[in-house]
Amino acid sequence: MPILDERHDFAHPIESDSAWSESYYFNAYDPATDTGFFTRLGIRPHEGRMDVGLSVWLPGTDLAVVAGVQPQHEMIDRDLAVAGVRYERLAPMQTWRLTCDAEASIRDLAGGRERRRGRIGMDVTFQALAPAIGSDGQGRGGTGVSAETRRHVGKGHLEQAGRWTGWIEAAGVRHHLVDTRGNRDKSWGPRRWGGPRMWRWFSINLGDHVHLGGIRIGTDAGDLHRGWIWRKGE
Incomplete structure (x- = not known):
């Protein structure tokens, strides 16, 4: 798969499809503190909205979730902030800062405690x-499985591995990230949730020098398979 340049870290031209979306996704996990998160923010100008979801893994079996929607009728690529969650691009294709100060719904994935509300704070930085x-894929129609996937999932996509620094706070307890890696991705094009018959995606980081990812999407025209490996600079 190609390496994309800095311009793809900014907004892309909007096409006429009513489901047009540009979205940003990040994940992270720190085994030293048993904390991490995954989060996605999407801008859907034809629908007049921008939405965010943030799920934070806390030590043990707790998961804290923040979600929100606000009006947004134009495509933007800065001031990406919804419901107390903010994404800030510090250097294209290099550095992003994510912050959060919001009320969250917290549940025990082991089922030992009732769902509850709590404050979640976060200030973390991604370094590629x-x-x-x-x-x-903008400007190209594609054929077969590729064309069908572009109708539902998007026309452009990038993935990038990185290291995280910063902290996550819940219930007044601050967890400083120690040995944290993760991935980010960005997609642009039509996004119709429920369009694909099946969707499987993964990203893996083996230290600072080996990274890989893959996706399988099931469509009426067949399955799309894509994957990549980055190892020691190539």
Whole structure:
């Protein structure tokens, strides 16, 4: 898969499809503190909305969830903030800062406690460990499985591995990230939730020098398979 340049870290031209979306996704996990998160923010200008979801893993079996929606009728690529969650691009294809100060719904995944409300704070910075790998399908129709996938999932996509620093706080307890890696991705094009018959995606980081990812999407035209490996600079 190609390496994408810095311009793809900014907004792309909007097309006429009513489901047009540009979205940002990040994940992280720190085995030293048993904390992590995954989060996605999407802008859907034809629908007049911008939405965010943030799920934070806390030590043990607790999961804290923040979600929100606000009006947004134009495509933007800065001031990405919804419901107390903010994404800030510090250097294209290199550095992002994510912050949160919001009320969350917290549940015990083991079922030992009732669902409850609590305050979640976060200030973390992503530093790229590899280039952004992906493709830009704008201006090309594609054929077969590729064309069907572009109708539902998007026309462009990138993935990038990185290291995280910063902290996550819950119930007044602050967890400083120690040895944290994760991935981010960005997608642009039509996004119809429920469009694919099946969707499986993964990202793996083996230290600072080996990263890999893959996806399988089931469509009426067949299954799309894509994957990549970045190892020691190539």
